[in-house]
Structures are given as structure tokens and as C-alpha cells.
Amino acid sequence: MAKAFGIVNTSGNHIWVEGMQDYRPIGAFSFLGRYRVVDFPISNMSNSGIDRIQVFAGSNPRSLIEHLGIGRHYNINSKRGKLQILFADNHSKNDIYNTDIAAFAENMDSIQKMKEEYVVIAPSYMIFTQDFDVLLKEHIDTGADITLLYHSVHDATTNCLNCAYLSLNRQNGVLALAKNRGDEAERDIFMDTYVMKKELFIELINKARRLSSMYTLSQIINIECEELDVRGYKHEGYFAAITNFKSYYDANLSLIKYEDTKDLFDEDWPIFTRTNDSCPTHYFDTAEIKQSVISNGCIIEGTVINSIIGRGCVIKKGTVIKNSLILPNSYIEEGIHVENYVVGKHSKVLHCKELVADAETPGYVRRGDTL
């Protein structure tokens, strides 16, 4: 393809994942034990033939940057292609001025330097696969000014809260973008994925800056809907938006059955991630595993049911992990019961014998904590 360059956008200040986002942007969240969320948009771009990609780092970017490195693991041509990490000075969390437009404006030089005619912008807080080459072709064929990717959901009262949704006419023309406040179940949720010409993108950034310091890209497009030909393109397949703690937990557990992964993972569409060179996982005589996803480098002596265990975890004898998400490099001592919990990276559960939460409001053990 190479007609487009890629931008991986931050999650914006309308979304906040309690607890976890204090430490890292959503893009750097561990997903399904061995991935990070940002692996999905970058792999989508790489697989679509986009090999010049700009990733906006967001707040507390250390772990994101460590994970991205120079991007070789994303199968991007190391000479012709480029994975660029861009920063914005204003990255205090929840700040009203902290918009994607502000970050784009600050990095205008880097955006202007891109030689491709088109730009594909994708978010770093959603999990899906999409061939952007197909999307770009559709965009060019229809002659639209802007094409927006959306997913029709049937549970918008509880899912994708605070995401934008599209109001579409019968020709898939976008009439307006508005915030999903959970008042209706059927919504065409906007996947924060845009295709347009680079020139128009720059124009929109400048216009938004002139109108209001608070405007985001989706807000300026909402304003421009009447003037510009903005169209929706329907996404099929697995889709999850990580907009709060519960949706992060749910998205992980939604992929716990191998049969259910077929909607997201495809041998011809690999999701790349950074290798950690961990050894295989060692299951002891006392292990008991049912319906779970296990990463490499673990030592498992206890029971794991309906859970996801991240890289390099130790689950000691007599311990039961149920409906939980154990993030990488955690240690769970003998005889502990963990149910409906997310246990943060590098934490140790030693003395607290029961970590049980309600399934509707899963509990959280902070990163690096000892209990």
C-alpha cells in the first residue's frame, strides 16, 4: 500500500481506567497475558502494508516506549519503514487541554514531513483487527473526504461508555458524532479510526486550534459533517473498547475460549509483540488448569480456572485463581483464594488469604504491591 502513513492515537481525556492508568497509557496495558493493547493497531498497520507509523505516547509513557523500542518486532522494514514515538508537552492526566489535537499541533512538523498522500488514524485503547488497505481503497472508491470505521453493538447501555457513536443516513453518510452515555442499547460505535488525505487532516488540526483549545479530532469532524463528505465503514469481527476498569477485565476474559479467538486472531494476520525470551511454563504435579490462557515463563503448582495468567507468574500450591487476570511477573503464595480480581504487574500476594470480589465489580491489586 504505502499510500498512507499511520498514526496511533492516545485514548483522550474522556476515558480513564481507574487504578491501572495511573501507571501507563492504555496502549501499554497487558492484554491476554502476552500482548499489550498497542500491539493491535500497530500490527493492523504493519499487516496492511503501512510501514511509517507515528505513535503518540500519552502520559507516563515509560513502559509503552520500552515495549515499542524501534519497532522491529512489528515486522516493519527497518530501512524504508519507521516507527516514530511522538510526545506532547502537556501530558497531565484528565486535563481539559490535553487533547489529541493539541498533541498533533505540537508535532505538526513530523506530520507534515510524511510523504504519503493519506493518513490512517487508529486508537490505542481498542482491540480489533482491520485491513486498513481495504479501508483505504473503499475511501478512495467512494470519493469521501473522511471515512470513519464503526462497529454496531447491541449492549451500548453498558459497553463502550464515553466512546463516540455515529448517526448514519442510509447511504452510510455520517450526520453527527455524539458521546455514548449508555441511554440506548443499539449504537454504531465509532472506533476512533479515520482515513483522510494528509492535507485535510492538517487543515482540520489548524481549524480546531482556531476554534477552541478543548476540541478533539472527533469533535471537529462532527462540526464539519455538514460541509464534508464523511462516511462510515462498518467493521466486522471481534471488537472491544477499553474505556474503564470493568471493560478491560471483560475484554480479556471474553477471549478465554480458544473457539472465541477465531474472530480476532488469524494466522494470516499475525499480532506481533515484543519477545521477552521467557522459557516455557512449568506445570507441577499439583497443578489443576481449566479453561484458561497461560503465558510462558510461569511456574504453576496450584489451581487456575477461567483465568488469564501473564508472563513469568508463580502460582503456588493450594492456591486457587478463578475468573481473574494475573498480570505479568506476579507471585501468588500458597493457599490463597483469588476470585474476580485483576492482580497488577510485579505484585506479590503473600499474607492476604482471600482476594474475592463481586463478578460485576472486579477487584484490583495495584502494580508492584505486596499484600
Add this chain to the structure above:
Amino acid sequence: MKQNNMLAMILAGGRGSRLHDLTNKVAKPAVSYGGKYRIVDFPLSNCANSGVDIVGVLTQYESILLNSYVAAGRRWGLDAKNSGVFVLPPREKADADLDVYRGTADAISQNIDFIDTYDPEYVLILSGDHIYKMDYAEMLAHHKENNADATIAVIGVPIEEASRFGIMNTNETGRIIEFEEKPPVPKSNLASMGIYIFNWKLLRQMLVEDMVNESSHHDFGKDIIPRLLNDGRNLYAYNFKGYWKDVGTIDSLWEANMDLLDDKNELDLGDSAWKIYTEDVTTLPQYVGANASIKRAYITQGCVIDGEVKNSVLFTGAKVGANAKVLDSVLMPNAVVEDGAVINRALIADGVRIGKGAVVGSPDSEHIELVANDVEGVK
């Protein structure tokens, strides 16, 4: 090279014919081991972890896969400036005809020009088909301390098995006074591991002489080491303690995999201070289904398990269907055991499919069964 002035040469040309069908298409160093590794990852990772940055890999038998595999030095971090992994198959040169490597020493002799380019002070000779973790920098320090001309790594073996090995007899300072290949009545239990450090100037001179010696086998054990001893050179033993395995047969390859199942296995591949690096494959994590039972197993990413796995090692992408049983067995990469099949004391080769309900191997067999072709299911 700057780090320690030592260059490594890995002998990786052997076929390993006692591994039968496993080495029909790949050389022994490229055979899979331990869920996600290839055997040659061990000497290469040891080099990377010991600060040896120039590594030549001498390949010969079925070398296409091995050549491309080791050439990607990045996997082991051996791709910095002045660092690299060099694939060295036999080649035609301006002053010599193309000739196969006639022996371990000849493989080095034919690459004197390569080694000279780096002008090292020491050359480390390694085997590409041993499984162990060793700090070669420590061995080099030992070599220098003794002011040795050559240092040979040795490992203590049970004395009753010593007659199967090349045995080094040393004096109280560790100096080698005698070398006996497979002695009927061994005087010591120190077996040579086939790991040598030589002062390059001396070795170079010996190799040049050996090349034209018509009665020589051009072999380190048979020719070079005895010559050095005869000449009264300073040869020292470096006593290695730890896990070391030369996997020559299907039984011993299986055993080496089974060793990983011990609660406190000596090889400890999880040691973050001495990682073994390998190819990075893009797969899902391990998926364990609702009907699965896993006890005492070593399993890597990309596996999908819905049956029973006990006392077994599963390599990348292996699949075990519902109600299938995998007992005391090894499933090599992408091996598939379909629903209801039963595997006992077997080693299922790469990509082999065991059909529904098929029974392979037996719990009380003397040897491990190698299954290198698909087995049809029971209808």
C-alpha cells in the same frame, strides 16, 4: 571481540544419524528441544551471555535451515558493531579446491583465513549439539590463570560410565597428563565435553601442520590433543559443574526433555540472569480448555490443550484434542494429537498428526517410539 579477545567456532556439521528421521532434513544442532528452543541456541546464547561476540558456525550436513537460522545473529543479540554470527560451510577458495570438512580439526583449518581476519588471542571450540549453560569467560579466566596453551572443559561422570567418554587424567593442579579415548579401565571420571580454549597462534601452527599430515584424522580428540600432550604443552582441565547433555539418540533426547519436568531441574531455563535466546515466533499464548488436565508438564506458547497431558513436554503450536492422552511423551512443534488419541512414551516429530482415537507407543516399552509420519485415526 574487544571484550575478551576470544572468538568462538561452533562445530555444527554433524548429521546425528542416531536421531533417525528427526535429522533427515535438518542437522542435529537444529533439532528442537525444551519446548521452544533448538539445540544450537545453547552454545550461541552461552556465547552471547559470556561476552563472546564473534561466532563462526561450521555447517555441513543438511545445512539450509541451520544456515538461515544461525545467520540471524540478532536473536542472540550478536549483531552489534564488531559482533556477528558467521555461517561457515565448506567453500572453494583461490588456493584450494572445494572439499568437505574431513574432521573437527579440518573444519577449523579450512577457516584459518576467517579467524585471522579478527586476529584473536584465543579461540574457543564448541559443539553445536550439547545442552548446557556455561560461562566461557570464567573458563578463559581459568585458562589465563594457569598460563595454559589449551584448556579443556571436563565434567565428572559416574565412573562405571566413564569408558564411554574421552577421559582426562590430571595431576593435583588440574594439569592434564594423559588423555584416553573410551578407556576400558578408566583412571578418572573426568570426561571431555568437547569444549576447548586454545591460544590461537599455537593452534594455527598445529592446524597448518595437521592439514598436510596424511595419517591424521584431522580430529581434535584423536590428533590435536594427543599431539599437544606429546609435545609437553600446558593443557589444563576446567572442571564444569552443572547440567550437560549430549543428545545422541531418541532416548536421550526424550530424557533431556523429561529432565525439565523435575521441580528443581538443574538446567533452570527460567534463570533471568542466563537466558537462552531463540527464534521469536508469533503465536497465541497457551490455551487450556474446559476438559483439560495438566500435571507435570513443560508447555510453551501456541499450544492448545483440551485433553490430558502428564509428564510431557509440548513444543510451540502442539495441539491435544478432547479426551486425548499424552503421557510421558514429547510433542515437537505443531504436532497434533486429535480427540481420543493416546500417546505413551513417544516422541512425535514436527507437524505430525495423530488421528482420532489412534494409540501410539506403549507405557512399558524399553525405548521411546519416534513417530515421524502421520498416524491415521480409528474410524
